[in-house]
Amino acid sequence: MEPLVPAAETPLLLAILAACAAGALWAEERFAFARKVTAFMVALLAGMALSNARVIPADAPALDLVWAWVVPLALPLLLVRANLVRIFRETGPTLGAFLVGALGTVLGGFVAAWLVPVGPESWKATGVFVGTYIGGSINFLAISRATELSPGISSAAIAADNLVMTLYFFVLIAAARSARLHRWFSRDRTGGVQRPGKPEQPRAEARGSETKEPQATVGGPVPARSGGSEPPQAEPRGTETQRPPATVVGLATSLAFAFGTVATGTLLARVAGTPHLVALFITGLAVAVATIFPRHLGELPGAEELGVFLMHVFAVALGAAAEVRTIVERGPLLFAMAATIIAVHMVFLFGVCRALRLPLPETIVASNANIGGPTTASAFAVAVHWERLVLPAVLAGVLGYVIANYIGLGVAYAVR
Secondary structure, eight states, X not given: OOOSSOTTOHHHHHHHHHHHHHHHXXXXXXXXXXXXXXXXXXXXXXXXXXXXXXXSOSSOHHHHHHHHHHHHHXXXXXXXXXXXXXXXXXXXXXXXXXXXXXXXXXXXXXXXXXXXXXXXXXHHHHHHHHHHTTSOHHHHHHHHHHHXXXXXXXXXXXXXXHHHHHXXXXXXXXXXXXXXXXXXXXXXXXXXXXXOOSTTSOOOOOTTOOOOOOOOBTTBOOOOOTTSSSOOOOOOSOOSSOOOOOOHHHHHHHHHHHHHHHHHHHHHHHHTTOGGGHHHHHHHHHHHHHHHSHHHHXXXXXXXXXXXXXXXXXXXXXXXXXXXXXXXXXXXXXXXXXXXXXXXXHHHHHHHHHHTTOOXXXXXXXXXXXXXXXXXXXXXXXXXXXXXXXXXXXXXXHHHHHHHHHHHHHHHHHOO
């Protein structure tokens, strides 16, 4: 049966992909169910539904165009604030905990690759999960593209990732509220136990009282209430500073920077004889420019919002190309792989951070930054009333964007 929209209708297909991405972001801001599953998952499901209903084709030049351009362009747009000098200067203990957590994720990747093989593409899935549990969704997309992970496995991995990550956020909320865990972390050098203090404990909300919640913007819904049972989802970009609204000049500059970085990175990758690793060159270039010109790039209005939108366009295209049978067959194994990686990450992180005498709040927020990225980590810090950790959470998460592609690909090829 031929699809309703022919594969040759590239402009119409691109319009449909963009509309689905915009609709997913709108739904995340407006509806609770979309906040629970994230706009990325909504976009993915929209693409799958349209493709399986034969509205759009599963293979078309428009989808190839998205695969070739959207992820590379999103990378530099999301790295405009990747100023390494500021990250290392202002993250404090959160940075140490974040790096410990990254190492725990790597160990979890090796354990999962050994315990939960998912077939011929197991090494690719391992690298993708390691990357996304150090950085975020943008690293998931970049590594899946670099390893040429099949759309079916990618879609199943995204579904598994979203489910495992949501469950883990419940665990982190419980950890933040656990007096026993606070006492365990506050042991002094003589073996005594310090009484847990209230300043760093999440404040309980009075019943019946109303609180003013942060408003969502494009790319992130409202963080969960600290007294509720829902984990924080995504948090608006630019949490730590009020950035100016987008302007024509700002958007034009952002796009010029993105296209220039992609062009230069592609050329360097081709010269180096590693065109499949172009994401690594683009990441390195974007970080270098963001570090050398922090004020020019970090204050670009609209750059990250454009990057978020492009990620969701890619999610729709990924869903359209996915095979439902592959998702059903591989989903449980990929869930087990993701859960194994996170379990090892948590045990290693909490054990090592306690041994290093790093504070529990910084440890928990760093773990959230590892697994969910800067958006969920900063939302979590607000939700449990650790506002002083919002900026470190964002900066540590941005560092994850920077290093996760290199580490994820390294682990993938190591377990191949």
